[in-house]
Amino acid sequence: MERQNFHKELEQLKLTIYKMAALARQSFENACKAYLARDDDLAQTIIDGDRDINRIELEIDRQSLRLLALEQPMARDLRMIVGIMRISNDLERIADQSVNIAERTIFLCQHSPLERVPAMEALIDISKKMFTMAVTSFRDMDAEAAKEIPAMDDQADEYNMQVLKSLIEVMAASSPGFEKRVLKMRRSIQTIIISRCLERIADMSTNIAEHVVFIAEGVNLKHIQKL
Amino acid sequence: MTDTIKFAVKKLDFYYGDFKALDQISMDIAEKQATALIGPSGCGKSTFLRCLNRMNDLIPGIRVDGEILLDGENTHDPGIDVVQLRRRVGMVFQKPNPFPKTIFENVAYGLRVNGLKNKAMLRESVEKSLVDAALFDEVKDRLNQSALGLSGGQQQRLCIARALAVKPEVLLMDEPASALDPIATQKIEDLIHQLKKHYTIVIVTHNMQQAARVSDVTGFFYMGRLIETGDTETLFTRPKLKQTEDYITGRFG
Ligand SMILES: Nc1ncnc2c1ncn2[C@@H]1O[C@H](COP(=O)(O)OP(=O)(O)O)[C@@H](O)[C@H]1O
Ligand SMILES: [Mg+2]
Numbered sequence: 001m002e003r004q005n006f007h008k009e010l011e012q013l014k015l016t017i018y019k020m021a022a023l024a025r026q027s028f029e030n031a032c033k034a035y036l037a038r039d040d041d042l043a044q045t046i047i048d049g050d051r052d053i054n055r056i057e058l059e060i061d062r063q064s065l066r067l068l069a070l071e072q073p074m075a076r077d078l079r080m081i082v083g084i085m086r087i088s089n090d091l092e093r094i095a096d097q098s099v100n101i102a103e104r105t106i107f108l109c110q111h112s113p114l115e116r117v118p119a120m121e122a123l124i125d126i127s128k129k130m131f132t133m134a135v136t137s138f139r140d141m142d143a144e145a146a147k148e149i150p151a152m153d154d155q156a157d158e159y160n161m162q163v164l165k166s167l168i169e170v171m172a173a174s175s176p177g178f179e180k181r182v183l184k185m186r187r188s189i190q191t192i193i194i195s196r197c198l199e200r201i202a203d204m205s206t207n208i209a210e211h212v213v214f215i216a217e218g219v220n221l222k223h224i225q226k227l
Numbered sequence: 228m229t230d231t232i233k234f235a236v237k238k239l240d241f242y243y244g245d246f247k248a249l250d251q252i253s254m255d256i257a258e259k260q261a262t263a264l265i266g267p268s269g270c271g272k273s274t275f276l277r278c279l280n281r282m283n284d285l286i287p288g289i290r291v292d293g294e295i296l297l298d299g300e301n302t303h304d305p306g307i308d309v310v311q312l313r314r315r316v317g318m319v320f321q322k323p324n325p326f327p328k329t330i331f332e333n334v335a336y337g338l339r340v341n342g343l344k345n346k347a348m349l350r351e352s353v354e355k356s357l358v359d360a361a362l363f364d365e366v367k368d369r370l371n372q373s374a375l376g377l378s379g380g381q382q383q384r385l386c387i388a389r390a391l392a393v394k395p396e397v398l399l400m401d402e403p404a405s406a407l408d409p410i411a412t413q414k415i416e417d418l419i420h421q422l423k424k425h426y427t428i429v430i431v432t433h434n435m436q437q438a439a440r441v442s443d444v445t446g447f448f449y450m451g452r453l454i455e456t457g458d459t460e461t462l463f464t465r466p467k468l469k470q471t472e473d474y475i476t477g478r479f480g
Contacts, residue, residue, distance in 0.1 A: 002478065003478075074463050075463060075465060075472050075476050218464060218465025
């Protein structure tokens with residue numbers, strides 16, 4: 001009844017998703033760095049690296065389905081595999097959002113910088129922190145650490161709203177010349193989109209945290225307040 | 228849970244001579260549900276199952292402490308008619324064991340023992356039991372042929388029909404599909420889903436996926452003890468105890 005081979009394969013699957021998490025994190029950290037430093041070369045590497053992450057996602061799907069079909073895992077093992085499939089989905093979307101940030105960054109790099117929006121930096125900090133905590137709590141299977149993440153999401157939403165407000169003001173402020181006004185609006189809107197990407201990454205980090213609690217404890221945090 | 232309790236087992240100890248095979252088992256078995264017993268070989272599943280209709284009585288040197296109540300009545304009371312008990316609590320074994328008689332006579336056997344002589348009634352009962360055991364269509368044209376000519380899976384369903392013929396309330400099944408091929412196994416599992424609408428089923432299986440598929444409640448036995456019991460879905464997705472978790476995920480056993 002001992003299932004050594006299955007458990008070896010399950011460990012292998014975990015290694016694969018750790019690798020995916022590391023790549024997604026690198027992609028996101030670099031996206032933030034490229035945006036802040038206005039580094040379009042760095043931004044381009046994120047776009048180029050996305051294929052690797054997509055490939056790993058397919059690999060995780062393949063391995064997971066194989067184990068589900070052939071091994072009929074139970075209990076914690078079953079929750080682990082289902083959780084890994086969900087987490088890989090969130091990681092892939094985080095990587096997509098990072099690409100999105102990188103694309104906006106390349107546009108912004110071609111023009112002079114907008115005035116600084118402090119809430120944007122705060123949003124970058126908190127979304128980075130949430131994502132890092134989510135990945136770490138998964139690695140350590142630390143449900144208690146994971147449970148701290150959803151509460152941070154409200155703060156991320158708040159920063160996103162502040163960014164929006166600030167940039168609406170920037171856009172509304174009159175400046176001379178039609179061309180200049182259009183360009184300012186375009187830069188502002190690109191920055192608003194980046195802010196929205198960051199807020200989505202905070203959401204998906206929250207999802208990952210919920211999956212960690214599901215794997216560790218078998219309870220679904222999601223929608224629990226609404227039931 | 229407002230399920231009616233069919234069997235209430237209270238602090239059951241069971242000995243083969245000096246060997247204590249069951250230790251302080253307490254378990255309620257709900258009526259018209261399928262209860263699965265799982266656990267590594269030798270943990271006492273079959274012993275427990277046989278306690279429920281006192282099949283162990285046939286083994287010399289056994290001793291039973293504690294209580295097993297069937298519909299509130301202690302099955303080990305001196306006044307209990309054991310033959311009547313086994314009529315109410317039927318049993319199907321691992322290896323199909325049809326009698327070397329015709330298909331019809333195999334199913335009619337218990338009815339004849341009970342004194343039923345009316346041919347029409349016999350025939351009606353036999354056919355109904357075969358229908359309930361999902362075998363009738365396959366054998367209706369050869370009821371007077373030997374049961375030994377049936378396939379293993381058909382023989383097992385014949386044994387189920389034989390058990391059903393005397394209208395039991397409970398059906399005990401000890402690894403009923405372990406000697407069968409996958410298709411025959413599938414038929415038995417489908418049958419269990421049907422049967423539990425009308426009967427209380429207790430099934431021992433070494434196949435955890437099978438327990439997960441067919442049962443409503445699962446009990447995990449280990450070294451003569453009932454470690455954990457709970458509704459099947461919960462037990463197989465998030466068991467409470469690490470020992471259960473380790474067993475069902477194949478980390479020991
Ligand atoms: N007739 C018997 N006499 C003595 N010991 C027995 C007898 N039947 C079973 N045992 C012992 O009781 C324990 C439980 O056996 P059993 O109920 O058959 O376990 P399981 O069905 O879980 O494999 C085992 O250690 C077994 O060796
Ligand atoms: Mg046994």
